[in-house]
Amino acid sequence: MMSRRTVHRRPVCRRAVLRASLAAVPVAALASALVACEDRDADLVMAEEAPVTTGLGAASPTDVSIAVVAAVFSSARTVAVASEETAEAFATILGDARIPLLVGTTPQVAEQLERLGARTVVTAPGTDVASVAGDREVLEVDPAAADAAKTLPAVTADDRPAPLALVLDPGVPTPACTVARANATAGGARIVDCAGGDPRSTSDTVAAVREAAGEDPARGVLAVGEPCGSTETLTARLAMALTAAELPGGGQTAFTSRRMVATYGSPGIPSLGVLGEQDLEATIRRTQELAAEYEPFSDLPVIPALEIIATVASSQPGPDNDYSTTIDPATLRPWVDAAGAAGVYVVLDLQPGRTDFLTQAKVFEELLAEPHVGLALDSEWRLAPDEVHLEQIGTVTGAEINETASWLADLTRDRELPQKVLILHQFSRSMISDRQSIDTSRHELAITVHADGHGTPDLKLGTWQNLQKDLPPGIVMSWKNFYDEDTPTFTPEETYAIEPRPWFVSYQ
Known part of the structure; x- marks a missing residue:
């Protein structure tokens, strides 16, 4: 049976700012000066001002309902109030009916009913809403009933977006x-x-956010769900979505909606890898064909990539006594440009010898300023001051990685670029000391540990499993296939059968 109570209306127009807290995010910052005028003709009126960008993280259904209602609705004569048990059932019938949904009977819910100028409260039979409904009419509707939607009040809405x-x-x-x-x-x-x-x-999400948020990344977007992160994280991601170019394959995150397959080596030097076995045009074509071989076994689009050795480990100290030969960025520019035009990603690989990674990375700043260019740190070739190549395996500290990563993330942010791939080459745990200290918090970077081991399948898979032990959260795994050193070389199907499935696969 439906119970009804008399409603006493006060025909006033008021400004109300909701003051509450959800997941450490003040809703007062979200619902700024929303206007509720009870003497409007419409039963439902949209908010007149866009909310500021807010990330609600893992907030409760009650807090989320308050935040979204505060952001979307200026006034509503009919409002549903559900318990957490009936909230999802009501959600299935109220959207098309244009009726706002609040969850719970907290004082903040009562404030929202007052702000909206609600006259009728819809709730499920047996739900005690007396503490928030006051003297408003209460209409009981079983949201699970087959004809529940037909028993809801008709709503006249102001259809402004x-x-x-x-x-x-x-x-x-x-x-x-x-x-x-x-x-x-x-x-x-x-x-x-x-x-x-x-x-x-993805391209679709970038386009949708750009259309919705316009030119101001600080207004008009609200994110719900723990993966969406905090308001600070959301605002930073939106700033990239609104301004940055997209990556090959669309979107701006490297390993969310794509995987990559790359040829590895240095232009014109066949001994360093397959990338240098043919000219530029043929390399791009070979890489595209290689990536296409992976498509039948992938859950995501597979994007071709070039991993170019930009500084080559040397047996001679050279003029800088660093045992590393730096390729002139001007020599690599045609490769970077042609790859970008062909929809091919590029990673610049550093083998620094006795020089630190950051010093070498800065040499290639203008190439790294291209939206489709990432960076690889090859720790095998990072020498201590008294070491030379091939007498020991090189090593790098987590602090040096963080210093280089921070510079790359700042470059990405300052140049308004999409997320960059940062590859950490490794086949032995000792190659990166204090790996747990690696900072994975910068949203501008997609960091991956690249398993460089070669040999038999058992040896390679043993390395793969070992490198995942104590892997810092936020770092994903990648894989290398060797044409000559592996016995045998994994097929595309075998490579993508590895768990977890590699995000970046390169061929040497």
Whole structure:
């Protein structure tokens, strides 16, 4: 049976700013000066001002419902109030009905009902909403009933577009995300489904966010779901989505919606790898054909890549006494440009000898400023001051990696570039000391440990498993195939049967 109570309306127009807290993010910053005018003709009115960008992380369904309603709706005569148990069922019927959904009976829910000028509260039978409904009419609807949608009040809506884009991670259908989706649908907000909750992940998400947020990355976007991160993280990702070029294959994150297959070596030096066995045009064609061989076995598009040795480990000290020969960036420029034009990613590999990685990386700053160019640090060839190549395996500290990574991340941010691949070559745990100290927090970088071991399948897989022990969170795994040193060389199908599936595969 439906119970009804008399509603006493006060026909006033008021400005209300919701003051609450969710996951350490103040909603007051989200719902700035939203106007609710109870004497409007419409039963439902959209918010008149866009909210600031806010990431809600793993906030509860109650807090998420409050935040989205505050951002999307200026006023609503009919509002649903659900318990956490009935919230998802209500979410399935309220979006198309244009009715906002609040979850719980907290004081903040009561504040929202007051701000919206609600006259009728819709709830499930047996739900006690007296503490928030006050003297409003209460309409009981069983959201699980087959005809539940038909029993909802008809709503006349102001159809102005809601000034909001709602970013959701479709892979995490939590109750909070379901509630957020229902409220965004009810209010006509733009919903952007992003893999991993990252608006940079695909061309579609980048385009959707650009359309929704316009020119200002600090306004108009709200993200729900733990993968979306904090407000600070979301704002940084949005800044990249709005300004940066896209990577080969689309989107701006290196390993979210693509894998890469590369030829490795140095131009004109066949002994260093297959990349140098033919001219530029033939190398690009060979690499594209190689990547295509992986497509039948991949869950994601496979993008061709060139891993170019830009500084070559040397048996002679050279004029700088660093046992490393630096290839003139001007020599590599045609390779970088041609690869970009062909939709091929490029990684510049450093074999620094007695020089530190950062010093060498800075030599190639203008090439690294290209959106499709990343960096590889080859620790096998990083020597101590008294060492020479081939007498020992080189090693690098986590601190030196962090210094180089920080510079690369700053370059990416300052030049408004898409995320960059940062490869850490390794086949022995000793090659990177204090690996746990590697900083993986910079969203501008996609860091991967590249397993460089060669030999029999058992030896290679043993190295693969060993390198994953104590791997810092945020670092993914990559793989190298050798045509001559492996016995036998893994096929594309065998390579992609490895667990976890490698994100970057190179051939030497």
